[in-house]
Amino acid sequence: MDNRLFFPATERNRECIGEVLSTILLTRGFILEIGSGSGEHGVVFQKNFPEITWQSSDPELIHRNSISSWIEHEELNFQMPQPLNIDVEKIPWEIPSELMVSLQGIISINMIHIASWNCTTSLFNESGKLLNNGKFLMLYGPFKIDNKHISHSNELFDSSLKMQNKSWGVRDLREVSKEAAKNGFIEEKLIRMPAYNFSVIYRKVSL
Template identity: 35%
Template structure:
């Protein structure tokens, strides 16, 4: 029932440092692709001024619920069933959107749905934050990410390390303006946009 992700355990502190900087002082944060639920429990505890709304596909909800039950936090909400392709999304108003290690897992049409959904959902001034590996047209992909990209594509041909410029163009098309792009441990990036 309760899943454990070693990568979540490794990256939670470094991600939190950026979230503390970019998230609003109050309001609801929608986390898309909450996975095991570890991040939701950790961030909700560290950011008590925010309401943390986890979400994911059906198969991951039991683990998220288990982490939520164990945490017992008043600001950690019951997870929502959210399929990027199912419209409308089951939430109508949030002050920020967080999406960790999801963009390289879902198909490109899924990434498009993520950004069109974010563009519709977020009000002017709201933040969209993503974390994960990215490739850039201006420099070679790190060997570890080349290997990871091969592994992803062998597992699912529609997934893979995305080109930053493509993702940023998609954000821009949906009214999201680049506000930050920061190098993180293990050749990952924290990238965030502000809704116009």
């Protein structure tokens, strides 16, 4: 059965996110994606970076079914593992031992603004435990800078998110980076992306 989902935002941003990933020295091992959604990002990045193993995850069964269908559709069954059922707030995450041993980085795309702040704190807390020094955590999405929106469209988007759920909203980068620092990460690079988004690369360092 074809359970593939198609997210327009994924189709728009996968190329530019891939360009950012290409600037990171990716060595053999696993990349863990938190909140993989439809799975469209995962299969594209697995094909673009065959030297790594892309491990997707999502708490929603409909999304995990979509990811599995995308893996089968792209004939990646022997390269790309099936998605994990990870709810970012339920810690510790249930991670296969082979992934933990060779985890090179964690990435979360368009998640923290459609989740409670507790999800952001859990993301950094668990990532800080799982990643060794020198490994990276990458976030992609809209952010406020110095607690100000960088565009009117982002301000309207923020309002619409809060109307759907008062715990959602575009996060202030300074607050996100403070949470990162608590868990042993430094903000290594901030990259402005199309459509008023950013990629933020954090690097794990010794506390």
